[in-house]
Every structure is written in C-alpha cells, then in structure tokens.
Amino acid sequence: MAPKRLSVVVTRRLPDPVETRLKELFDAELRDSDKKMTRDELVDAMKRADVLVPTVTDQIDASMLAQSGDRLKLIANFGAGVDNIDVTSARQRGVLVSNTPGVVTDDTADMTMALMLAVTRRIPQGLVEMQAGDWKGWSPMAHLGGRIGGKRLGILGMGRIGQAVARRAQAFGMQIHYHNRKRLRPDVEAPLEATYWESLDQMVARMDVISINCPHTPSTFHLINARRLKLMKPGAVIINTSRGEVIDENALTRGLRAGEIGGAGLDVFERGHDVNPRLRELPNVVLLPHMGSATLEGRVEMGEKVILNIKTFADGHRPPDQVLPGMM
Incomplete structure (x- = not known):
C-alpha cells in the first residue's frame, strides 16, 4: 500500500x-x-x-x-x-x-541597477515623451541626467543581493561602500573593493547613491528615517528593491518634494500596493510594481x-x- x-x-x-x-x-x-x-x-x-x-x-x-x-x-x-x-x-x-x-539574487540585483540607471538617466521621462509623440529632435541640453561611473554607492545590507549589486556596480565604475550588521570577511570584501562603514549615518552622508538591500525586521523598520534622509547629499539617489518598511515613505516623499533628495527608484512600498499618491506626481521618482524578482x-x-x-x-x-x- x-x-x-x-x-x-x-x-x-x-x-x-x-x-x-x-x-x-x-x-x-x-x-x-x-x-x-x-x-x-x-x-x-x-x-x-x-x-x-x-x-x-x-x-x-x-x-x-x-x-x-x-x-x-x-x-x-x-x-x-x-x-x-x-x-x-x-x-x-x-x-x-x-x-x-x-x-532571486541576480534578478533583484539586475533590477537595482535598472532603477539606478532609470532615475539618474531620466529614462521614464524620455519614454513618456516618445510614447506621447512629443519628441522634437535631439538637443544638446535636453534630457540631461548624470553618470553613475565614478559615483559612490552605499549598500545597506551586504548579503547575497547586496554583494550581487556591488559586483554589477563595479562593472559600471562605481565606488562600493556598505553598512552591514557584521563586516564581511576579508576574502569577500577585497574582490569587491568595498569600504565598510560601521556608522550608517556617516555612510549615508557621503554617498551619491544609496541601495537598500536588507530584510524587513523590527530592527530595520524605518532604518532610513527622516533624520537619516536629511543627512543625504542634495543630489543623492535612493534605490529600494528590498522591503518598503525600511524607509519612512512619508519622510522620503517630503524630502523629494523639497528637493533635498535627488531622486528615488522604488520597487517596494511601506504599505504594500497602497502607494503614496504624492510619489506618483514626482518627476524624479521611478516606481515599479514589485518586479524585482519577476x-x-x-x-x-x-x-x-x-x-x-x-x-x-x-x-x-x-x-x-x-x-x-x-x-x-
């Protein structure tokens, strides 16, 4: 039987x-x-x-x-x-x-880089213009974004996905920095040419791009809060393909609207699919429907x-x- x-x-x-x-x-x-x-x-x-x-x-x-x-x-x-x-x-x-x-390590890391490029190179604005039939031709001053090569990338959470993001960012010529609960072993850290920051505040204040790659736990809830968002450089960009609860979304929205933050690429949101409508109105924000592992x-x-x-x-x-x- x-x-x-x-x-x-x-x-x-x-x-x-x-x-x-x-x-x-x-x-x-x-x-x-x-x-x-x-x-x-x-x-x-x-x-x-x-x-x-x-x-x-x-x-x-x-x-x-x-x-x-x-x-x-x-x-x-x-x-x-x-x-x-x-x-x-x-x-x-x-x-x-x-x-x-x-x-989903590689898929999520790919999406992190896609969002980074989408925000810094203003890809959504160009797409909207083309789909609306509004493009009037090339101009030297049109659609100006910024390079990511040579920029400092601060990775919050250096697990599997964070390390995969670091390897991709290396290929783009970015300088890798990270904050983690524990410092990586030297044999892992050295190939990434990564700089470890014990202080998250100190890292956030010096980065051109912040990538959130840590899980949502009680200790990471609103880890990126209003105070830390104000530490960011005015032109800095924040990318989140991890968990929405890690960022205080209302504080992020206020900072973006006030021009205190350069831009954001978000694949996850604090209240699931209930996205803050004010985020949708901002031209320097790219929003995706949790597609990182899709x-x-x-x-x-x-x-x-x-x-x-x-x-x-x-x-x-x-x-x-x-x-x-x-x-x-």
Missing part, C-alpha cells in the same frame, strides 16, 4: 511547471484564480493542510495560527522573505517554516525550492531552507 500523500494547499497561482510537479508529488490543492486569499480563507486552508504554500502577500499572524488546528506541520513560503509569517508563533505550535533563499526562471526556481523543502519534510528530514526565529 502506497503511503498517504501530504495535503498541500497553495494560496496563489504559480508557474505551470511548479503546479504540475506539486500535483504529481502531493495531494495538492491549487488556485484557479490569482486572487489573494482573505484572512478567513487562509485560516481554513491551514485547517485542511499538512503543508501550506503561501506567498509574501499572505500575512499569517499568531491569532491565525492559533485557529489552524493540529494538522498543519509546515509552512513552505514561496519567497525569500518571511516577515509575512509569525515564525516564533509557528515554532511554538510545532509548525516548521521554510523559504526560498538565493533564488522573471519566469526565478519563479520556477522558487517553486523548485518549495518542492524540495516539502519533499525533504515528507521524507522525515529537516527542510533544507528551514527558518528559525533566531535567524530573523
């Missing part, structure tokens, strides 16, 4: 290869629509699942976990960040949590990691990408 297959509930639509493999390996319940589950739907899903596969849009807190019953054993998050899940409460209930680290290759690789975590768990072993409260 074949062993009973795990019941797996997936909260959002995933790429076809991922969904097909989930159906082949497990008793998988897939979504027909890509509509986000409500809070009650998530609780119901947890009650009938051995394994829940949520995404970063699914907020799972302690009160929801308390209603989940005893069946749920693993939350295999489709995404590297797990700030949408109360990992501590899950562990207290004996529910393991896993994620998909490392998959490549088909990346999404399939994320799904493969989810499947590996579930399969390893089903075989009686610890998921390779298990997340523990102490890692947050």
Whole structure:
C-alpha cells in the first residue's frame, strides 16, 4: 500500500511547471484564480493542510495560527522573505517554516541597477515623451541626467543581493561602500573593493547613491528615517528593491518634494500596493510594481525550492531552507 500523500494547499497561482510537479508529488490543492486569499480563507486552508504554500502577500499572524488546528506541520513560503509569517508563533505550535533563499539574487540585483540607471538617466521621462509623440529632435541640453561611473554607492545590507549589486556596480565604475550588521570577511570584501562603514549615518552622508538591500525586521523598520534622509547629499539617489518598511515613505516623499533628495527608484512600498499618491506626481521618482524578482526562471526556481523543502519534510528530514526565529 502506497503511503498517504501530504495535503498541500497553495494560496496563489504559480508557474505551470511548479503546479504540475506539486500535483504529481502531493495531494495538492491549487488556485484557479490569482486572487489573494482573505484572512478567513487562509485560516481554513491551514485547517485542511499538512503543508501550506503561501506567498509574501499572505500575512499569517499568531491569532491565525492559533485557529489552524493540529494538522498543519509546515509552512513552505514561496519567497525569500518571511516577515509575512509569525515564525516564533509557528515554532511554538510545532509548525516548521521554510523559504526560498538565493533564488532571486541576480534578478533583484539586475533590477537595482535598472532603477539606478532609470532615475539618474531620466529614462521614464524620455519614454513618456516618445510614447506621447512629443519628441522634437535631439538637443544638446535636453534630457540631461548624470553618470553613475565614478559615483559612490552605499549598500545597506551586504548579503547575497547586496554583494550581487556591488559586483554589477563595479562593472559600471562605481565606488562600493556598505553598512552591514557584521563586516564581511576579508576574502569577500577585497574582490569587491568595498569600504565598510560601521556608522550608517556617516555612510549615508557621503554617498551619491544609496541601495537598500536588507530584510524587513523590527530592527530595520524605518532604518532610513527622516533624520537619516536629511543627512543625504542634495543630489543623492535612493534605490529600494528590498522591503518598503525600511524607509519612512512619508519622510522620503517630503524630502523629494523639497528637493533635498535627488531622486528615488522604488520597487517596494511601506504599505504594500497602497502607494503614496504624492510619489506618483514626482518627476524624479521611478516606481515599479514589485518586479524585482519577476522573471519566469526565478519563479520556477522558487517553486523548485518549495518542492524540495516539502519533499525533504515528507521524507522525515529537516527542510533544507528551514527558518528559525533566531535567524530573523
């Protein structure tokens, strides 16, 4: 007699290869629509699942976990960040949590550079002009932006993505600086020709471009606050492809409107998809709808990691990408 297959509930639509493999390996319940589950739907899903596969849009807190019953054993998050899940409460209930680290490193780093160039070279303004049919021809003084070569890039968070951004920025001739909880090992730091700043304030005040590449945790909430934004050089640019909560968005908007900050490229926002409407009005701001990891290759690789975590768990072993409260 074949062993009973795990019941797996997936909260959002995933790429076809991922969904097909989930159906082949497990008793998988897939979504027909890509509509986000409500809070009650998530609780119901947890009650009938051995394994829940949520995404970063699914907020799972302690009160929801308390209603989940005893069946749920693993939350295999489709995404590297797990700030949408109360990992501590899950562990207290004996529910393991896993994620998909490392998959979106290159995709996110590519988007960081794309935003950097879009802001500094005024690409959106040129695109709007062309699409509107308003271009009157080349002019020596039209569409003047700035070079990034030779500029100082300050990276906040020098993990996998921060290092990938640094390698790309090196190729553009940028000078690499960084602030991190811990200084990188010399064998990692030296090839990047990176300068470490123990003081975030001192780094922010001296950079031409700031790139946010750290996770959202209680200690990084509004790490870039009104006071630190005022330390920035007037023409400096800030790029965020990490988590919106790291920047005080209202303070950033005020600084941009007042001309105290040169520009911003944002792929993430403090209140999810509820974007501050004043940001949309600013010509020196480039806004993207959380596209940093949006490549088909990346999404399939994320799904493969989810499947590996579930399969390893089903075989009686610890998921390779298990997340523990102490890692947050």
